[in-house]
Amino acid sequence: MLSDDTTDTIAALATPSGRGALALIRLSGPRALEIAKSVLTPWPLTPRRATLVTVRDPETAEVLDRPIATLYEAPHSFTGEHAVEITTHGGAIVPAAVLAALVSAGARPALPGEFTRRAVLNGKLDLAQAEAIGDLVDARSPSAQRAALSQLDGGLSRRVAALRTALLDTEALIAYDIDFPEEDDGPIPRERVAKSAATAAASLAQLLATAPIGELVRDGALVVIAGPPNAGKSSLFNALLGRARALVTDVPGTTRDAIEALVEPAGAAFPLRLVDTAGLRETADTVERLGIEVSERYLRDAHAVLACGETAPALTETVARVHALTPAPIVPVRTKADLYGVGVSAETGQGLRELLDEVYRAIGTTPSDPDTPIVTRARHRASLTAAAAELCQFQDTWAAGAVPAVIAAVHLRAAVHALEEIIGAVDTEDILDRLFAEFCVGK
Ligand SMILES: Nc1nc2c(ncn2[C@@H]2O[C@H](COP(=O)(O)OP(=O)(O)OP(=O)(O)O)[C@@H](O)[C@H]2O)c(=O)[nH]1
Ligand SMILES: [Mg+2]
Secondary structure, eight states: OOOOOSSSOOEEEOOOOOOOOOOOOOEHHHHHHHHHHHESSSSSSOTTTTOOOOOEEEETTOEEOEEEEEOOTTSSSSSSSSSEEEEEEEEEESHHHHHHHHHHTTEEEOOOHHHHHHHHTSSOOHHHHHHHHHHHHOOOOOOOOOEEEEEEETTHHHHHHHHHHHHEEEEEEEEHHHHHHHHHHOOOOOOHHHHHHHOOOOOOOHHHHTTHHHHHHHEEEEEEESSSSSSHHHHHHHHHHHHHSSSSSSSSOOOOSSSEEEEOOOSSSSSSEEEOOOOOOOOOOOOHHHHHHHHHHHHHSSOOOOEEEEEEHHHHHHHHHHHHSSSSSSEEEOHHHHHSSSSOOOTTHHHHHHHHHHHHHHHOOOOOOOOOOOOOOOOHHHHHHHHHHHHHHHHHHHHHHHHHHHHHHHHHHHHHHHHHHHHHHHHOOOHHHHHHTTTTTTO
């Protein structure tokens, strides 16, 4: 397969194209030094020292830029190969010209995620860490950034590796029993194996228990602002966001489509995906009716609903109406408190902080203990679930004692295999393919 052909030397722009002060170009592979030499002067560079250089077109010798280049000799680079990073001036022309020079000197334009893929193939990162790089780049909230950094740091990998070792130890107890049943120490007590499996199962369950919060870290908890027209929903949305994102007017029926934004109050465990919606009412207007249908769809999927009303009777009616549309917890919000004296005011900011606290309470996820890494990827969750199911089957089979130990141990082996998929300790070709397809070029 093309992307696992590491005999090629690859090059790519690692920063977004467009106007900017600087851009970063990466070059990696067996011929990286030779290719760099044909476009950079002075040469050779001192490894790992940023050096001011001149880039020339290898064919015409025309000067293309005066960038900073850093040389990394294999295996001491991100990819584990010979690599050169060139920090050029930014903009539409210079980075593209420098990249083209590297290509005409023999480099191949890299595929999406190919640098990180090589880092994995060369043992610089495991699969979970490579995914963390993607998550860090895609992070849209501080909590997502924290989770990705901890995963990049090996938090999840270490935990999974420890679990794997625990399962292998359990397997070894069984193997010992099979191979040396007449040893001096006597047979391994069945309870010892059961206990060892139970400890691993508990640790696995603890890790899996972070998955619901991990999903919220990744996507945000869906919090829908609902209520009758003119209740002040869009004003509340803007106030919670801290900027005027949604249109606000005194004309009922202003908001037609749903408007989304991600917010994360300081110190929160996960972001909120706030949605402002069209006011709920009976209407003959086709466009407004469509907007209300959209509101109803969001309500069905909500993690929590802010039911807004200007007056107590309006609020009671809204709560009842929303209740019929969603199983999600409902936080009643008395809006325009500056006019009525209780609740929340988008105008003065009164009650906003308390409202957010209330929303997090309503969503009701318990913060996981800080020592347990958060499982944020569906792929990891699926592997952990598979491992837990196999381990559970092993425990049942072992407790029943009806089948030979070797057969029971097959479930342990399958659990180990599922864990190995997470960190990529097994043949991971297809996992790599799926994973790096989501990456951008230059990563
Ligand atoms: N005094 C005061 N007026 C508010 C407050 N919140 C909203 N308003 C006013 O109420 C009117 C309606 O506000 P919107 O935020 O557009 O209401 P909405 O619920 O989004 O209305 P629709 O989109 O039509 O369903 C506007 O004139 C706002 O200025 C508030 O906290 N205090
Ligand atoms: Mg509105």
